[in-house]
Amino acid sequence: MTQYNGERPVIIGSALSGLAVSYYLSKNGISHFLLGRRPAPSRPRLGESLDLVGSIEMQLEFPQYAEFYRPKNNVGFYKDDHAGVVCTNLTGPIVNGLSWMIGTPFIPLIHIDRVGFDSKFYDDITRSPHCTVIESTATGLDYDADQDRVTGVVLDDGARLEPTFLFDASGFESRQVFDTALRITRTPVGRKQYVAFTHYLESDGNSENGGPPPGWKHSTNLLRLVARYDEIDGVAWAIPLGSYISVGVSVDADAKRHSDDELIRLTDAAFEHRGVGYKSAFDKPTRIKGIPYGHTSTPRIYGTNWVQIGYTSNQIWFTSSSSVGASVFVANLAPLFLRSPRRAGRLYERYVRSLWRTHLSHESMFCQPIPNSEHGASRKLRLDMIDVVSGNEDRYILYSIAKGRGEPIHSAFRYSFQAVKKLPGRVGVLTKRYMRVVRSDDLAEQSQSIYAKKMTHCHLVGP
DSSP, rough: OOOOOOOEEEEOOOSSSHHHHHHHHHHHHEEEEEESSSOOOOOOSSSBBBOHHHHHHHHHHHGGGGGGGEEEEEEEEEEETTEEEEEEEEHHHHHHHHHHHOOOOOOOEEEHHHHHHHHHHHHHHHTTTTTEOOOOEEEEEEEEEETTEEEEEEEEOOOEEOOOEEEOOOOOOTHHOOOOOOOOHHHHHHEEEEEEEEEEEETTTTTTTTSSSOOGGGGEEEEEEHHHHHHEEEEEEEEOOOSSSEEEEEEEEEGGOOOHHHHHHHHHHHHHHHTTOOGGGGEOOOOEEEEEOOEEEESSSSSSSSOOOGGSSSSGGGGOOOOOHHHHHHHHHHHHHHHOOOHHHHHHHHHHHHHHHHHHHHHHHHSSOOHHHHHHHHHHHHHOOOOOOEEEEEEHHHHHHHTTOOOOHHHHHHHHHHHGGGSSOOOOOSTTTTTTEEEOGGGGGGGHHSSSSSSSSSOOOOO
């Protein structure tokens, strides 16, 4: 049994969430323990499509990893006999107003190659002299309920750490163990879900053949599968990431009747049916991973000396693209959590409330019926997207405060003015200049229809 001397902050989890916390602790000269192993280089991951906060953080704080970033020009959405595309170079009146006044360049939202990024990020972050890596697993916590303090972290070899503060970024795998220790009861939101996801590698010799790539190849592609067309009901995504594409589907866990392989096969067929023919460009399968999960609201996400991060905390729709943004938001607050857990925790709670607003917007898109008329369908999608844009804007302001480490509001807005210079410009009015909705009885025409004509104010960025 290894003995570890010295009371320090402890981070459980060595994926992007835990590594981001480690980065900010090291940046502030704070010695800490990082508990976990190097991410497997070939394992499919979730969280590849980033929201506004995640995209800004990656490009502002970690520009050296630009090789792993891919521009996200649009979000394509398919449901029943309707399809729509929304341009991503928009936020809302506050952020865009600041951008317009300063005269800022356009930088797109991004996808991130998590397979390449996580491994490189781990190697770089763990080189810091302030970071002590423990390649072990936490099997339990010692918890003082009266003081709401974690007093010990028990490792799989019997060793015990005494954290001054615990950052729990363990994800799905250890959540139940820690919830029991911390006496946390999660509230399910909606029905239990099951997600299956994989990567397809690029075909040998595949190229763009000298012409422009299909519209879906630089977009987040979201699909509401319905049984009458696709044999299953669910929500699927297809996210191109350079030399591979990430594909997955979330279905009702109680109604799941198919294996992981069958779920992915049906997802491939459903996208092909809508004209998103990624299998012609990406035809080499890799490992398929399946995870049961549920959308859950957590009443307590921090305590006197602990906080839960990312998927360990509240779980909303994967398609919100918010997991990385939420993780780096807490990471920015890590030094403040050590000084003033209550102050940092309140900011985190406000951020989570905004996430649930975005969850409800996606719930509306996926679960509420679309009006038959093109005008009605456009109006519904526009209102849903306004909610998403507004949530992004709320979280951007909170992120600015986090960047100021919780300092007075004028310090936060000073950072906001600096960061906004890197944000997408132009006025974010959701009209036909920024979005298009079509209705077609021939589903195979949907993808071509929504991407056939360039939107007036949509900045399309090439590969």
